[in-house]
Amino acid sequence: MWELSENKSTPIYQQIMEQIITYIQDGTLQPGDRLPAERKLADYYQVNRSTVVHALDELVSLGWVLRRQGSGTVVNEGNWGRSTIPRVDWRSLFTQESHPKEPFLEKLQQLLNDPEAVDLYSGELPLNLIPDFRFPSYTWEELLLEERKQSPLGYRPLQQVICQRIKADQKIEVSSDQVLITSGAQQAMFLLLQVMLQSGDSVAIEDPSFLYSLPIFATAGIKLYGVEMDKEGMRIDKLEQLILTKKIKLIILNPTFQNPTGSTMSKKRRNELIELSRKYQLPIVEDEVFSEMNFDEIPPSLKELASHQVIHLGSLSKIFGSSIKIGWIVADRDLIQRLSEAKQMMDFSISVFPQVIAHTALTDPRFEQNQKDLVVELEQRAAAFIEAAQVVAEDWDFSAIDGGIYVYFTWRHQKLTRTDWEIFLREKLLIAPAFLFSNDTMAMRVNYTRLTEGTREQFFLKLQTISKELRRN
Ligand SMILES: Cc1ncc(COP(=O)(O)O)c(C=O)c1O
Structure with missing residues (x-):
């Protein structure tokens, strides 16, 4: 025994x-x-x-x-206090010391509902750009019938549509038992941490990265290490150094229209990354929530380049707004099975409602056209934004926008401190400073999609005023 x-x-x-x-x-x-x-x-x-x-x-x-x-x-004779692996250390999630609130964010959040504030901080499309759909009316009984189509991996019709879309976009064949529906990409990430890693393990991410600010890593006892990026994406030499010195267990990245830099990893770099991950037998998680917002052709997904090496995450939050909270994980069957078991253990089951809504939207005959119209609109906004941005080009460095919703502005002059960024709050210009994504304090993320012709001018006027003040500091 x-x-x-x-x-x-x-x-x-x-x-x-x-x-x-x-x-x-x-x-x-x-x-x-x-x-x-x-x-x-x-x-x-x-x-x-x-x-x-x-x-x-x-x-x-x-x-x-x-x-x-x-x-x-x-x-133990009872169930009180019993937990099993996978587990979350909830206590550390709630202790102030381990996750101090970011003072800048607290102030910014208070301004989000201020009608005078220009919100280029929020990571969503403005409401009027989110494609509109009419939903068929369901009777209660019909909805209950839909409920029967739920499997432990999700609402089957939605899984099937996701498989079809993956086949069309990424030219990879996946079957329904390789797709797990989650409540958004963030929950997908959380499940992966719980199942694939243990407290004390290390993960490599891009530097800067939106993952830097998520408490789920620290809560699970996972150490994050940032890998410097250049124009082609995560630097492979730096990543290899980290793998050797920090015993990295997993690489997580957002290769297309990255949050926060808006940049896209080149095809060459993607191949090099795959080669390195093969050499060290390291799995890669690719978070591809923006890849459908491309103005031109984009490089193949990492999943397409190395199907078994890569776990792929997708989400509808960026095109339908985050209230829908539907995401998915595409991975090999065994892992999907384990993730699904962990999900059930944590009672993270997803109601059939948002899944039916997501399915309706994705199969709506107008969906493809809506999607095309959205991309055309984004491309126009991006071009107008970059043209207007020339007035601040002496103070800020920025790149062309090829898709997605973000553009990254880097200050060209003296070193900025965290307090310098308070000026933006005073001017009610809401942006995301780099220190939310990294140790860096010299850059900011801007969600350009939220600016219309009218507000664009207002934004650049304010940015010019702020830049003058920053230069004086
Ligand atoms: C790159 C990236 N991945 C994942 C997420 C989270 O997506 P979801 O709303 O589906 O949890 C975000 C949201 O900001 C994101 O920018």
Whole structure:
């Protein structure tokens, strides 16, 4: 009973934990049963006593067993405080010290509803650009019938449409059991962390990256490392250095119209990245939420270049607005299965409503045309924005916009401090400074799609005033 199967790659203490949890779940160990003494367990498993102590400590902290003075370690008789892997350290999510609120963001959020404020901070299209659809009226009974089409991986008709779109856009064949519907791309990321990584593991991301500010990594005990970028994307030499020095377990990136820089990784760089990830056997997560907002042809997705090496994330938040909160993970079957189990364990089931809405929108005969119209409108806004931006070109460096919703402005002069950025709040010009995405304080992310002909002029006038003040500081 107390022995481990050979050739498992997980650490021994975890194998011991998993075995004891299995014994409790299948009834081999009953509530109140006493486990053998630590020394005995160490003998049985043929490991150091410290390994057994480590496993038991973890089981105590997860609530599966209790240590009782005088009677050793016993199986917990109730479910209170019991958790299992995957798990989140909720306590650390709620402690102020581990996630201090960003003062700039707090002030900015108060201004979001101010009618005088120009909001180029929010990461969404303005309401009037989000394609409009008419939804068929469902009776309650019809909706309940749709509910029957839910599988543990999601609403089947939606999974199928996503498979078709992936085939059309990325020329890869995926079947429904390789697609897991999630509540947005962020939940997809959260599930991946829970299933693929352990507390203490390291992940490489782009520097700057929107992931830098997400608390889910710190909460799961995951260390983030940023990889410098150049015009072609994440630098492969820098990434390799990190892999060697920080024992990176996973690479996560947003290769197309990146948040916050708006830049797109070149095809050559994508191939080099795949080659490196093969060399070190590292999986890649590609977060492709903007790839349908392209003005011209874009390089093939990483998934298309190396199907088994890459986990692909998509979302409808960027084209339909974040209230719809529908995203998906495309990966190999085994991983999708494990992610789905983790999702069920955490009770992250998604109601059929937003899935039916997403399915209706994606299969609407006008969808393709709406999508084309949207891209044309974005391209016009981008061109007008870049033309108007020439008035600040002496102070700010920026690149052409090829798609997506962001453009990145880098200050050309003296070093800026965090306090310098307060001027933007005073002027009610809401942008996202680089320190939200990195240690950098010299740049800002602007969501250009939110500017119309009228507000564009207002934006650049304000930016000129602010730039003058910044130069004086
Ligand atoms: C690159 C990127 N990935 C994922 C997300 C989150 O997407 P969702 O709203 O689907 O959770 C965002 C949202 O800002 C994003 O910019």
